[in-house]
Amino acid sequence: MKSVKSARLLLVVVGLLVAACLCACSSSGVGGGSTTKDGLISIKLGWQRIPTVAPNYLMAAEGEKYGLDIELVEFNRYSDMRVALENGSIDFGTVGPGDVALSADSRKSQLVALAGEATGADLLAKRAGSGPLSWKDLASGSVRFGSFGAGIAWVKTLATLDQHGYDIGDVNEIKIAGTIQDVIQTLKSGSTDVVMNVDPAIAQGVEDGYAEYADELDINSSPLGAQNSLFVANRKLLDKPDVISRVLKNYVAQIERLNTEPGLWASVYQRYSGIGLPVAQESLKRIRLDLRFSQQELVAFADFLARKGIAQNANLAAAVGDQYDFGPLADVTGKTPEELGRSE
Numbered sequence: 001m002k003s004v005k006s007a008r009l010l011l012v013v014v015g016l017l018v019a020a021c022l023c024a025c026s027s028s029g030v031g032g033g034s035t036t037k038d039g040l041i042s043i044k045l046g047w048q049r050i051p052t053v054a055p056n057y058l059m060a061a062e063g064e065k066y067g068l069d070i071e072l073v074e075f076n077r078y079s080d081m082r083v084a085l086e087n088g089s090i091d092f093g094t095v096g097p098g099d100v101a102l103s104a105d106s107r108k109s110q111l112v113a114l115a116g117e118a119t120g121a122d123l124l125a126k127r128a129g130s131g132p133l134s135w136k137d138l139a140s141g142s143v144r145f146g147s148f149g150a151g152i153a154w155v156k157t158l159a160t161l162d163q164h165g166y167d168i169g170d171v172n173e174i175k176i177a178g179t180i181q182d183v184i185q186t187l188k189s190g191s192t193d194v195v196m197n198v199d200p201a202i203a204q205g206v207e208d209g210y211a212e213y214a215d216e217l218d219i220n221s222s223p224l225g226a227q228n229s230l231f232v233a234n235r236k237l238l239d240k241p242d243v244i245s246r247v248l249k250n251y252v253a254q255i256e257r258l259n260t261e262p263g264l265w266a267s268v269y270q271r272y273s274g275i276g277l278p279v280a281q282e283s284l285k286r287i288r289l290d291l292r293f294s295q296q297e298l299v300a301f302a303d304f305l306a307r308k309g310i311a312q313n314a315n316l317a318a319a320v321g322d323q324y325d326f327g328p329l330a331d332v333t334g335k336t337p338e339e340l341g342r343s344e
Helices: 002-028 051-061 078-087 097-105 135-139 152-163 180-189 201-208 235-239 241-260 264-273 277-283 295-307 316-323 327-333
Strands: 041-047 068-074 092-095 111-119 123-127 144-147 172-175 194-197 211-213 227-234
Touching: 041 051, 041 078, 041 241, 051 068, 051 092, 051 111, 051 227, 051 241, 051 264, 068 241, 078 092, 078 097, 078 111, 078 227, 092 097, 092 111, 097 111, 097 152, 097 227, 097 295, 097 316, 111 235, 111 241, 111 316, 111 327, 123 152, 123 180, 123 201, 135 152, 144 180, 152 194, 152 295, 180 194, 180 201, 180 211, 201 211, 201 277, 227 235, 227 241, 227 295, 235 241, 241 264, 241 327, 264 277, 295 316
Parallel strands: 041 068, 041 092, 144 172, 144 194
Antiparallel strands: 092 227, 111 227, 123 194, 123 211
């Protein structure tokens, strides 16, 4: 008799544990959408201490206005943020156009782009006082070119060389391991003549007098476009339209603030990066924050990766069509998907 009662008790306990687990899973989902004791919707938002991701930083501070409790989760690279979005450890974040394409290339993507974020942030820099350079100079082999050997700027450099009739194989490319600061230091040491980089590294080099922007080597005018970053979500959150709407309303408001309030962007960026104000201001001169993103450029980016063998899926340009959704942003802004960048 005792064994029967024990078995029944065990079944009851197991049943309660399973029910509690199911309840917890249904309330939290990917991690976004659970409600705090204050009635706020809790989400995890990826960000970096770079100028392009300032809207994300402000979103956390303004979250309560939109009924959100936002936890900022810091990353060093867009690609790291993409992995976290794919595995559901964060709910929203910022990635580059190449990350969107490579996510589609995995054939099991959990990432969806909802809005544009920044353009113009992928740049080349050169040694101060070196004079004008051309793509012909770069392809001649006489210019030492410091490169990450991967990333948005690298792909855009390949595409721009291709556009001018050259190949990366013609370039005296020196692949540099490490951070953007490690790359820019090669200009300072004299071991490179031109480098691909992003700010604030270039701006700091300009401030210190050993670097200049190589504006004549524009990698944002190729068919791949100027898009540097997009605001994205784990696609499971599309099943929670209220969460998506609240987050996008917050996001749109912060983009508008940074674009309209004089000095706000540089001030905010200086605050979370710890750099000097002149460097922060220099960093922002070539970057634009924009909610729009070009479907045509995303497709071109995916097609280029496929043609060059960087991606495995030969039909990546078609597959990337599942990686963006203009609908939620259109609902929030009142603009048509075409006004926001859809080209279909």
